Amino acid sequence: MELQRTIKYEADRVKGFGREIMSVPGCEQLESCIQCGTCSGVCPLSIYMDYSPRQIMAMTRSDFKKEVLSSYTIWLCASCYDCTVECPRKIRITDIMYELKQRAIREGYDPKGFATPALARSFYQMVHENGRVTESTLVVRMLLKSGLSNAIKTGLGMWRLGLNLIKTGRFSLKPETIRRKEELAKMMEIADQAEIDHLNGNGSPKAPAGSAHAPAKH
Ligand code: SF4
Ligand code: SF4
Numbered sequence: 559m560e561l562q563r564t565i566k567y568e569a570d571r572v573k574g575f576g577r578e579i580m581s582v583p584g585c586e587q588l589e590s591c592i593q594c595g596t597c598s599g600v601c602p603l604s605i606y607m608d609y610s611p612r613q614i615m616a617m618t619r620s621d622f623k624k625e626v627l628s629s630y631t632i633w634l635c636a637s638c639y640d641c642t643v644e645c646p647r648k649i650r651i652t653d654i655m656y657e658l659k660q661r662a663i664r665e666g667y668d669p670k671g672f673a674t675p676a677l678a679r680s681f682y683q684m685v686h687e688n689g690r691v692t693e694s695t696l697v698v699r700m701l702l703k704s705g706l707s708n709a710i711k712t713g714l715g716m717w718r719l720g721l722n723l724i725k726t727g728r729f730s731l732k733p734e735t736i737r738r739k740e741e742l743a744k745m746m747e748i749a750d751q752a753e754i755d756h757l758n759g760n761g762s763p764k765a766p767a768g769s770a771h772a773p774a775k776h
Contacts, residue, residue, distance in 0.1 A: 572623035579618050582657050587649040591615045597641035597651050607631040611641055611651055618654065627667035632658045633674040673712070676703035686746055689736030693729045 580588050598610035609617065609631045617626050626632070632655050641651040659678065662668040668675035680699040684691050697720075701709035723729035736742065 566622065566625075570624070571621035573621055575621045575623040575626075576619045579654065579657055579661075584650050584653045585657055587647060588615060588619055588654060590647045591619065591649055592647060594646060596644050596646060597649075600640045600644045601635075602638065602640065603634050603636055607634050611635075611655075614658070615649070615651065615654070618658065624667070626658060627662040627665065628669060630669060630672065632662060633669070633672060671705040671708060673700060673704045673708065676700045679703065686743070687739075688734065689739055689742045690734040692732070692734045693723075694731045695733065 576588075579585050593612060593616060595610075595612045597615070598604045598612040601607075601611050604610045607630065609625070609629050611631070614626060614629065614631050635652065635655040637652055637655070639652050642649070642653070645651060659668075659675070663675060663678060677696070677700045680696055680703060681691060684696060684699075701712055704712075720729060724731065
């Protein structure tokens with residue numbers, strides 16, 4: 559068995575990471591977290607997470623970039639907003655989770671072989687290419703990106719659900735697209751550039767959520 563260090567050192571921190579996250583509109587309140595744990599207590603998924611939402615807030619603020627961005631927690635967050643509603647400091651925890659997901663994908667920290675980031679990547683790519691999502695293609699791409707053994711296991715486990723969705727017209731097989739795709743491509747290019755400018759500290763406004771390599775908010 560491989561031994562792993564479990565305590566953290568000062569040198570593990572990436573100075574400025576917490577500040578960067580707190581500079582994003584909507585994430586500023588993180589500064590005032592009192593570590594009460596209400597977010598972890600109300601989160602229906604915290605029992606499956608490697609770090610609880612409270613821990614993620616503390617680690618983000620304390621610059622533990624690698625640990626936060628490579629955690630499963632941010633991908634297990636189901637965006638139910640329970641934590642955001644209950645937080646006594648009005649911290650927008652769900653939105654912070656979105657920001658962390660975007661950073662994880664952009665900087666390559668997302669756990670490989672895990673379905674949720676693979677879905678986010680495929681979703682963005684399809685919207686970028688066609689302006690629409692074709693569910694069947696999306697699922698196939700997601701399964702392939704999450705690893706062959708996962709793909710086979712999930713595919714076999716969900717074929718009946720897939721069949722029912724096709725029968726009820728909820729799972730399109732026909733490729734969907736929009737007209738004037740080049741205009742969409744131009745808009746996305748501008749949004750991507752705005753995001754890059756923001757990250758480089760050029761004072762540009764933040765690109766809208768769902769732009770450059772960002773998992774959509776839903
Ligand atoms: S509920 Fe709010 S204040 Fe309490 S630990 Fe969570 S983020 Fe911090
Ligand atoms: S939004 Fe995410 S972190 Fe917050 S309670 Fe829901 S699942 Fe948990």
